[in-house]
Amino acid sequence: xxxxxxxxxxxxxxxxxxxxxxxxxxxxxxxxxxxxxxxxxxxxxxxxxxxxxxxxxxxxxxxxxxxxxxxxxxxxxxxxxxxxxxxxxxxxxxxxxxxxxxxxxxxxxxxxxxxxxxxxxxxxxxxxxxxxxxxxxxxxxxxxxxxxxxxxxxxxxxxxxxxxxxxxxxxxxxxxxxxxxxxxxxxxxxxxxxxxxxxxxxxxxxxxxxxxxxxxxxxxxxxxxxxxxxxxxxxxxxxxxxxxxxxxxxxxxxxxxxxxxxxxxxxxxxxxxxxxxxxxxxxxxxxxxxxxxxxxxxxxxxxxxxxxxxxxxxxxxxxxxxxxxxxxxxxxxxxxxxxxxxxxxxxxxxxxxxxxxxxxxxxxxxxxxxxxxxxxxxxxxxxxxxxxxxxxxxxxxxxxxxxxxxxxxxxxxxxxxxxxxxxxxxxxxxxxxxxxxxxxxxxxxxxxxxxx
Amino acid sequence: xxxxxxxxxxxxxxxxxxxxxxxxxxxxxxxxxxxxxxxxxxxxxxxxxxxxxxxxxxxxxxxxxxxxxxxxxxxxxxxxxxxxxxxxxxxxxxxxxxxxxxxxxxxxxxxxxxxxxxxxxxxxxxxxxxxxxxxxxxxxxxxxxxxxxxxxxxxxxxxxxxxxxxxxxxxxxxxxxxxxxxxxxxxxxxxxxxxxxxxxxxxxxxxxxxxxxxxxxxxxxxxxxxxxxxxxxxxxxxxxxxxxxxxxxxxxxxxxxxxxxxxxxxxxxxxxxxxxxxxxxxxxxxxxxxxxxxxxxxxxxxxxxxxxxxxxxxxxxxxxxxxxxxxxxxxxxxxxxxxxxxxxxxxxxxxxxxxxxxxxxxxxxxxxxxxxxxxxxxxxxxxxxxxxxxxxxxxxxxxxxxxxxxxxxxxxxxxxxxxxxxxxxxxxxxxxxxxxxxxxxxxxxxxxxxxxxxxxxxxxxxxxxxxxxxxxxxxxxxxxxxxxxxxxxxxxxxxxxxxxxxxxxxxxxxxxxxxxxx
Numbered sequence: 001x002x003x004x005x006x007x008x009x010x011x012x013x014x015x016x017x018x019x020x021x022x023x024x025x026x027x028x029x030x031x032x033x034x035x036x037x038x039x040x041x042x043x044x045x046x047x048x049x050x051x052x053x054x055x056x057x058x059x060x061x062x063x064x065x066x067x068x069x070x071x072x073x074x075x076x077x078x079x080x081x082x083x084x085x086x087x088x089x090x091x092x093x094x095x096x097x098x099x100x101x102x103x104x105x106x107x108x109x110x111x112x113x114x115x116x117x118x119x120x121x122x123x124x125x126x127x128x129x130x131x132x133x134x135x136x137x138x139x140x141x142x143x144x145x146x147x148x149x150x151x152x153x154x155x156x157x158x159x160x161x162x163x164x165x166x167x168x169x170x171x172x173x174x175x176x177x178x179x180x181x182x183x184x185x186x187x188x189x190x191x192x193x194x195x196x197x198x199x200x201x202x203x204x205x206x207x208x209x210x211x212x213x214x215x216x217x218x219x220x221x222x223x224x225x226x227x228x229x230x231x232x233x234x235x236x237x238x239x240x241x242x243x244x245x246x247x248x249x250x251x252x253x254x255x256x257x258x259x260x261x262x263x264x265x266x267x268x269x270x271x272x273x274x275x276x277x278x279x280x281x282x283x284x285x286x287x288x289x290x291x292x293x294x295x296x297x298x299x300x301x302x303x304x305x306x307x308x309x310x311x312x313x314x315x316x317x318x319x320x321x322x323x324x325x326x327x328x329x330x331x332x333x334x335x336x337x338x339x340x341x342x343x344x345x346x347x348x349x350x351x352x353x354x355x356x357x358x359x360x361x362x363x364x365x366x367x368x369x370x371x372x373x374x375x376x377x378x379x380x381x382x383x384x385x386x387x388x389x390x391x392x393x394x395x396x397x398x399x400x401x402x403x404x405x406x407x408x409x410x411x412x413x414x415x416x417x418x419x420x421x422x423x424x425x426x427x428x429x430x431x432x433x434x435x436x437x438x439x440x441x442x443x444x445x446x447x448x449x450x451x452x
Numbered sequence: 453x454x455x456x457x458x459x460x461x462x463x464x465x466x467x468x469x470x471x472x473x474x475x476x477x478x479x480x481x482x483x484x485x486x487x488x489x490x491x492x493x494x495x496x497x498x499x500x501x502x503x504x505x506x507x508x509x510x511x512x513x514x515x516x517x518x519x520x521x522x523x524x525x526x527x528x529x530x531x532x533x534x535x536x537x538x539x540x541x542x543x544x545x546x547x548x549x550x551x552x553x554x555x556x557x558x559x560x561x562x563x564x565x566x567x568x569x570x571x572x573x574x575x576x577x578x579x580x581x582x583x584x585x586x587x588x589x590x591x592x593x594x595x596x597x598x599x600x601x602x603x604x605x606x607x608x609x610x611x612x613x614x615x616x617x618x619x620x621x622x623x624x625x626x627x628x629x630x631x632x633x634x635x636x637x638x639x640x641x642x643x644x645x646x647x648x649x650x651x652x653x654x655x656x657x658x659x660x661x662x663x664x665x666x667x668x669x670x671x672x673x674x675x676x677x678x679x680x681x682x683x684x685x686x687x688x689x690x691x692x693x694x695x696x697x698x699x700x701x702x703x704x705x706x707x708x709x710x711x712x713x714x715x716x717x718x719x720x721x722x723x724x725x726x727x728x729x730x731x732x733x734x735x736x737x738x739x740x741x742x743x744x745x746x747x748x749x750x751x752x753x754x755x756x757x758x759x760x761x762x763x764x765x766x767x768x769x770x771x772x773x774x775x776x777x778x779x780x781x782x783x784x785x786x787x788x789x790x791x792x793x794x795x796x797x798x799x800x801x802x803x804x805x806x807x808x809x810x811x812x813x814x815x816x817x818x819x820x821x822x823x824x825x826x827x828x829x830x831x832x833x834x835x836x837x838x839x840x841x842x843x844x845x846x847x848x849x850x851x852x853x854x855x856x857x858x859x860x861x862x863x864x865x866x867x868x869x870x871x872x873x874x875x876x877x878x879x880x881x882x883x884x885x886x887x888x889x890x891x892x893x894x895x896x897x898x899x900x901x902x903x904x905x906x907x908x909x910x911x912x913x914x915x916x917x918x919x920x921x922x923x924x925x926x927x928x929x930x931x932x933x934x935x936x937x938x939x940x941x942x943x944x945x946x947x948x949x950x951x952x953x954x955x956x957x958x959x960x961x962x963x964x965x966x967x968x969x970x
Binding site: 001002003004005006007010011013014015017018019020023025026027028029030031033034035036038039040041042043044045046047049052053055056057058059060061062063064065066067068071073075076077079083085087088089090091092093094095096097098099100101102103104105106107108109110112113114115116118119120122123124128129130132133135136137138139164165166167169170172173176177178179220221222247248249250251252255264271272273274275276277279286289295296297298299300301302303304306308309310312313314315317318319320321322323324325327328329330331332333334335336338342344345346347348349350351352353354355357358360361382399400403408411415416418433 | 487489490491494495496497498499500501503505506507508509510512513514515516517519520521522523524525526528531532534535536538539540541542543544545546547550552555557559560561563565566567568569570571572573574575576577578579580581583584585586587588590591594598601602613614615616617619620624627647648649651652653654655656657658661698699701703704727729730731732735736744746752753754755756757758759760774791792802803804805806807808809810811812813814816819820823824825826827828829830831832833835836838839840842843846847860861883884887892893898912913914915916942944947948949950951952953954956957958961962963964965966
């Protein structure tokens with residue numbers, strides 16, 4: 001077996017050194033009835049690299065890759081061009097095959113990268129601090145709600161109807177067991193957000209208000225007034241960003257008063273990967289840092305006075321605090337955070353702004369073309385790179401028919417809200433820099449045929 | 453912004469070869485290269501990405517971002533150099549033995565990386581129409597079948613994102629099962645030797661955590677456990693093999709006793725590598741166990757994730773598992789069971805734990821690893837992992853205290869304590885000494901039940917020659933600690949950094965660049 005270096009002679013010599021007569025002796029503490037004599041029956045035996053690659057390649061070919069044709073899906077996962085150097089660098093073995101940096105003297109590479117990542121995220125989100133990553137946006141969102149409960153000592157969270165339905169489902173699942181009370185609902189196909197209503201609803205029992213920006217239908221809005229209402233009521237404003245590229249063009253939630261900003265960092269560096277692994281972003285005002293979940297990297301000095309970095313404030317964490325920890329999270333998303341950080345370093349501020357402007361312009365162009373089709377209208381007044389179309393028929397069926405014509409034409413709201421007939425004709429369309437004019441034309445032509 | 457590295461060169465150090473021959477002009481030492489932060493070398497105008505068009509004008513009114521963001525950019529050449537230089541300040545499995553106990557730092561096969569990057573896996577959106585992702589769903593389903601077969605369990609939840617997330621999944625299944633029975637049991641029993649994630653998870657789900665007593669031999673005290681069981685106990689969380697490196701001989705009896713009073717058995721599967729292909733937890737009465745794909749099944753740790761933590765479930769708990777999952781239908785097609793169809797096909801689910809469908813990028817790698825090994829290779833994995841650990845344990849027991857050496861063979865990790873070191877010398881000094889010897893230290897000060905614990909997990913992908921060298925280095929360090937060698941107290945001497953001031957970092961936290969007054 002190509003990954004196992006021990007030779008039969010090694011094994012014999014080692015057993016002799018141990019004083020065991022056979023490998024089975026080493027499993028003597030396993031009850032005999034649970035000890036398997038041979039390989040588990042009915043399963044395949046070992047295979048060559050060639051054979052395994054052949055099998056996996058065949059499975060890969062049974063998928064339609066996003067790059068195979070016109071592609072317009074978003075709804076929490078976005079297809080952006082990732083520079084070639086990103087994937088090359090994250091495959092450096094010293095990054096790829098390192099562990100969580102528990103021994104900082106020989107983990108400065110990971111630690112400095114995390115420090116840079118934390119700074120990039122905090123600046124992008126307009127907050128003071130950020131952590132070293134969470135699993136993904138949806139779990140980061142839930143952790144923010146729990147954090148708001150710890151800070152405010154209140155248990156009622158108001159979720160905007162524009163929050164990604166999977167994020168809302170995760171929160172609902174968890175709230176069932178933590179006995180938090182959530183106020184939530186489905187969005188309506190209207191150009192305006194529900195943020196004004198949320199500002200009116202914030203009260204003395206409210207721990208937090210959670211809004212997504214841009215939201216699940218692609219809408220963007222100013223959260224300043226909502227932030228003020230939260231502050232007046234002693235509640236926290238949590239902003240969720242599932243498309244961080246947007247913040248190259250539009251104001252950060254921190255600038256508009258958000259207390260905690262969480263997000264999905266997949267757009268930068270990580271790729272689509274059928275939904276994971278992604279990278280959860282978690283940032284907040286510095287006064288809340290000791291209530292944050294997850295790992296934090298901090299600057300310090302070594303015994304010779306040289307600058308260095310360590311994991312810090314770990315008295316919040318499970319390996320120290322056990323049942324009193326702020327979260328049970330341990331392994332997070334280090335390598336995806338690295339990919340995010342490298343992509344962000346390559347872009348820089350100028351590149352991010354340009355990328356965002358191109359995304360927005362491309363999406364506007366697509367919206368104009370698609371709105372020309374009979375029976376089709378764009379629901380949004382304003383959007384970044386994603387908008388919602390109202391179709392004359394159920395969008396679920398349309399999506400499948402478009403796929404038959406070689407166009408992956410967005411995410412139907414019926415897939416996301418299967419029980420809500422009022423949303424059935426909605427189609428969420430994302431348009432990034434990877435979309436060409438020809439793609440838009442092909443989408444419009446295919447949609448016209450499907451709706452005819 | 454200064455372009456100079458504050459950690460290295462300073463004007464007053466301008467006399468390389470002066471008072472201290474070890475000081476260089478740059479702060480570098482040949483291949484040991486200092487590297488500034490991106491904020492010290494980049495600029496807001498620089499970018500390493502070219503676009504085919506100028507930035508179009510946008511009009512989003514008051515929402516337009518006008519103030520500087522403060523994100524430095526680097527050219528591609530600077531980027532490649534920055535991260536390559538940073539990477540060289542890391543230790544990694546690719547460089548040598550990484551014997552962190554309970555972390556299973558084994559070789560990460562490169563075929564896995566190649567497969568994960570195939571366009572049909574890497575460039576696929578999670579919400580594509582399902583007829584366009586049958587291969588991706590087949591990967592999830594095929595891996596699920598393997599995990600069920602390897603553990604002898606009834607079902608598996610694939611969506612948890614990492615081990616701790618998997619623990620939460622298992623505990624929520626238990627909670628849902630209890631609720632379905634109309635019972636409000638509040639206590640979870642967890643041994644003191646458990647990973648910190650166990651009690652943290654239990655508390656997160658609203659349970660009260662109580663200790664399970666252990667015997668002096670390092671195993672669960674079955675009699676004391678039985679005495680504590682009762683109608684308020686929801687279940688137990690047990691790590692098997694346990695963190696003392698021992699197999700819980702009484703596991704089946706423990707499961708039977710817990711089941712007899714209506715509780716459930718959660719098993720922390722972090723140490724599954726010791727028994728994969730050789731023992732099926734399902735045969736021991738387990739109800740739920742997470743599997744760290746980033747441990748047993750070789751997906752890379754990446755400096756702290758991503759992980760993946762599928763949870764295998766017994767027949768009693770499987771109905772409550774989370775959505776979504778990939779189901780195969782009679783016609784051979786695959787479909788996700790998600791919000792739309794869960795009501796018909798998986799009505800008792802406790803719900804969704806994460807957006808989308810789990811760590812696909814880890815599934816492709818883990819399945820590739822499993823297919824490479826097959827049932828025979830995986831059995832060999834467990835055997836070699838256990839052999840290597842016992843070899844380390846017995847080769848050092850004359851110089852290091854092994855508190856449970858008399859309790860039987862260890863499984864895939866060897867546990868030592870700091871007993872017998874000279875006054876003022878501790879486990880930390882051994883760890884830092886190992887760094888100078890070119891090894892990553894073992895897990896230190898865990899499990900908590902052993903004073904100055906050192907938990908060594910070599911894994912099966914190390915050769916005898918590497919183990920012999922490691923044993924020699926650890927023997928030398930143990931003797932130095934016993935003899936009170938002062939040079940050991942200031943180790944590491946040859947790493948990119950000397951011991952770092954963690955107290956300072958926590959007392960005056962600097963978590964982003966610029967906060968420190970730069």
